Amino acid sequence: MPEVxxxxxxxxxxxxxxxxxxxxxxxxxxxxxxxxPGQSFRVHCREWFDGAIHNDDSADDVRHAPLEIVHALSGxxxxxxxxPGDLLVVDILDVGPIPQEDSGPLAGQGWGYTGIFARDNxxxxxxxxxxxxYKAIWDFTGQRATSRHVPGVSFTGMIHPGLMGTAPSxxxxxxxxxxxxxxRATDPDRVPPLSLxxxxxxxxxxxxxxxxxDRVAAEAARTAPPRENGGNQDIKNMTKGTRVFYPVYVxxxxxxxxxxxxxxxxxxxxxxxxIEMGGFVDLRVDVIKGGMATYGVSENAIFLPxxxxxxxxxxxxxxxxxxxxxxxxxxxxxxxxxxxACLHAIDYLTTFGYRPEQAYLILGAAxxxxxxxxxxxxxxxxxxxxxPTAMFDFDVRPSAAGPARIDPGRGAPKAAR
Numbered sequence: 001m002p003e004v005x006x007x008x009x010x011x012x013x014x015x016x017x018x019x020x021x022x023x024x025x026x027x028x029x030x031x032x033x034x035x036x037p038g039q040s041f042r043v044h045c046r047e048w049f050d051g052a053i054h055n056d057d058s059a060d061d062v063r064h065a066p067l068e069i070v071h072a073l074s075g076x077x078x079x080x081x082x083x084p085g086d087l088l089v090v091d092i093l094d095v096g097p098i099p100q101e102d103s104g105p106l107a108g109q110g111w112g113y114t115g116i117f118a119r120d121n122x123x124x125x126x127x128x129x130x131x132x133x134y135k136a137i138w139d140f141t142g143q144r145a146t147s148r149h150v151p152g153v154s155f156t157g158m159i160h161p162g163l164m165g166t167a168p169s170x171x172x173x174x175x176x177x178x179x180x181x182x183x184r185a186t187d188p189d190r191v192p193p194l195s196l197x198x199x200x201x202x203x204x205x206x207x208x209x210x211x212x213x214d215r216v217a218a219e220a221a222r223t224a225p226p227r228e229n230g231g232n233q234d235i236k237n238m239t240k241g242t243r244v245f246y247p248v249y250v251x252x253x254x255x256x257x258x259x260x261x262x263x264x265x266x267x268x269x270x271x272x273x274x275i276e277m278g279g280f281v282d283l284r285v286d287v288i289k290g291g292m293a294t295y296g297v298s299e300n301a302i303f304l305p306x307x308x309x310x311x312x313x314x315x316x317x318x319x320x321x322x323x324x325x326x327x328x329x330x331x332x333x334x335x336x337x338x339x340x341a342c343l344h345a346i347d348y349l350t351t352f353g354y355r356p357e358q359a360y361l362i363l364g365a366a367x368x369x370x371x372x373x374x375x376x377x378x379x380x381x382x383x384x385x386x387x388p389t390a391m392f393d394f395d396v397r398p399s400a401a402g403p404a405r406i407d408p409g410r411g412a413p414k415a416a417r
Contacts, residue, residue, distance in 0.1 A: 001042060002093070002282050005033045006074040008044035010098060010106050010278075013051065014072045015204060021046075021074045021258070023204045024220035025176075025229070027167050027250045030207050031078035034252070040093060040284040045161070046072040047107040047278040048259045055111050055137050056413075057149075062115040062272065063133035063415030067122055068202030071163055071223045071232065071259045076206075078252030079285050086248040087291025088166060088255060092306065093282040095159050095240055095260065097140060108278035112138050112145070112262045114365040115272035116357060118415065123192040125269035126339060126346075126360065129325075133415035136361045138262065138275045145263055145275060145365070150358045151409040155366050155391040156310035157263035160238045161281055162274060163223065165230030165301070166246045167254035172228060176221050196222040228299035234274065236264040236367060241306030247292050247299060257281055265363050266370035266385075269342060273364025310367060312388035316396055318344040319373065321380040329379055334372045337383035341370075345385050352396065353406040361412055366391055 008017055022029050035041055047053070048071045053061050082088055098108040107113055116134040119127045136149040146154045168176065180195035187194055200217035208216055226233040230246050238244065246253070260281065264274035292298060320340025322333035330336050342363055349359035362368075367388065374382035389396055394404045 002040040004042045004044065005035070005077065006043045008046060010101065010104065010109065014046050020204065020206050021072060022076070022206045022256065023069060023071055023073060023202070023223060024217070025168055025223060025231070026173060026205070026216045026220035027170050028208070028212070028216050029076060029167065029205050029254070031076045031252060031254055032206065034078045034080055035285055036080045037286045038284070040282060042280055042282050043074045043257055044280050045074050045258045045260050045278055047276050048072060051106050053107060053113050053115065053135070053276070055105070057410070059115070059133045059135040059413040059415035062135045063118050063121065065115070065117070065121060066202065068199055069204070073163065073223065073256040073258040075256030076167055076254035077256070078254055079287060082248050082253040082287050083251055084169065084249055085290055085292050087288040087295065087297060088246040088248050088253045089286040089288060090164065090244045090246060090255065091284040092161070092238065092240055092242045093284055095161060095279065095281040097262065097277050097279040099280050106278055107276055108260070110140055112140065112275035112277040114138065114270060114275055114361050116360060117271045120191050122271050124271035124273070125267060126342060127192070129343065130357060130360055132417065134357045134361065134412045136365065136412050138365065140262060149410065149412045150361055152393045152406045153362055153366065153391055154393070155263065155388065157275065158236050158239050158309055158367050160236060160261055160264070161257050162234045162259035162261050162264070163232040164244065164255070164257040166248055167250045168221070168229050169249040172249055173219065173221060176227060177219070196224055198222070230301040232259065234264065234268040236266060237305040237309065238303060239306035240308045242303055244301050244303040245288070245291070245297065246301045247297055255285070257283070263365055263367055265366050265368035267338065268364060270360060270364035275365050312390055314389045315386040316389050317384050317386045318348065319382055319384045320344055321382055323380065331379045332375060332381045334375055334381040334383055337381040338370055338372070338385070341383050341385040345387060351403045352394070353408050355408055355411050357412050357414070358408060
């Protein structure tokens with residue numbers, strides 16, 4: 001096993017650990033350790049809400065989830081010799097739930113969760129149709145996931161870190177804050193908001209204290225969106241065996257990682273759409289000197305996906321076009337087309353007995369595939385969503401006999417408004 005450079009004690013909160021990580025992006029957050037090119041190391045990661053979500057049959061914890069504390073990131077790790085303009089090479093050697101613990105109160109100890117967030121606490125991709133909070137608990141058996149809240153479904157997880165990235169430079173951070181602030185100003189009262197401003201409340205900034213902490217907390221960017229440094233990209237294919245090439249913006253690169261997922265569908269469409277968990281990730285790093293200019297990578301990571309995806313051979317696919325649910329034509333709106341494809345899949349699954357929120361949770365958690373299929377034929381983009389048929393315990397294909405009827409069980413818990 002590689003040396004553990006960021007250990008976590010499951011009995012303690014994120015801020016009570018031997019080494020404190022962070023939940024904001026800023027170039028002045030000090031690294032917790034230095035690693036050399038070619039070195040392999042293990043990192044423990046807390047679930048993104050640091051234990052705020054529980055293994056029970058209530059969604060009140062999702063309804064009141066404290067967004068100001070996310071994400072609980074391990075790091076930063078400085079890479080010896082890395083300089084702005086280089087490419088940081090990161091190999092994901094292994095990734096999994098909390099090691100040596102197959103049961104317990106934390107997500108990753110034999111279980112994980114998927115949440116549909118309430119509109120006024122983050123919302124989701126389909127928040128207009130699903131404005132309330134729901135939750136599904138998933139149990140792990142090896143690499144398979146099942147849920148008492150979504151019966152009739154089991155699938156192999158594509159375990160991956162939802163969030164990994166390098167620190168921004170001061171100039172890049174200022175660019176983020178300026179452009180996201182300008183976006184918010186176009187509709188400052190929108191719920192959910194158009195972007196998240198810096199927020200000192202709930203900020204965790206590693207070893208920073210005093211005046212430095214106050215200054216950085218007032219400037220630091222929230223970790224919710226993906227940006228030029230990688231960040232919260234939520235790419236389900238970034239599994240074991242993946243090699244990622246990150247732009248380097250500060251000396252040492254300052255790599256951080258977290259937000260581990262047992263499984264996820266393309267898009268993570270419920271916002272907390274993956275099966276969230278704590279766990280570990282084994283990494284190896286290297287540096288390509290001057291790689292950003294050499295390969296034209298001025299922003300945003302590129303990667304070679306891992307080769308451990310489950311082998312599904314049969315799919316049921318749904319398409320959508322860029323027309324709203326009330327009939328308004330939009331011009332080549334691929335995101336709207338994908339929303340409509342997802343809604344069509346949800347409607348279809350309800351004919352078998354699933355409640356709409358159960359079908360939505362399936363699309364967020366299971367390894368579905370989402371694709372932009374046609375983006376040039378005006379005025380309608382076409383997007384598609386593919387469901388592996390083998391993940392269902394019954395035949396989901398259309399037939400002359402009509403849909404089988406399943407028992408939806410207790411259903412997914414819904415939070416009180």
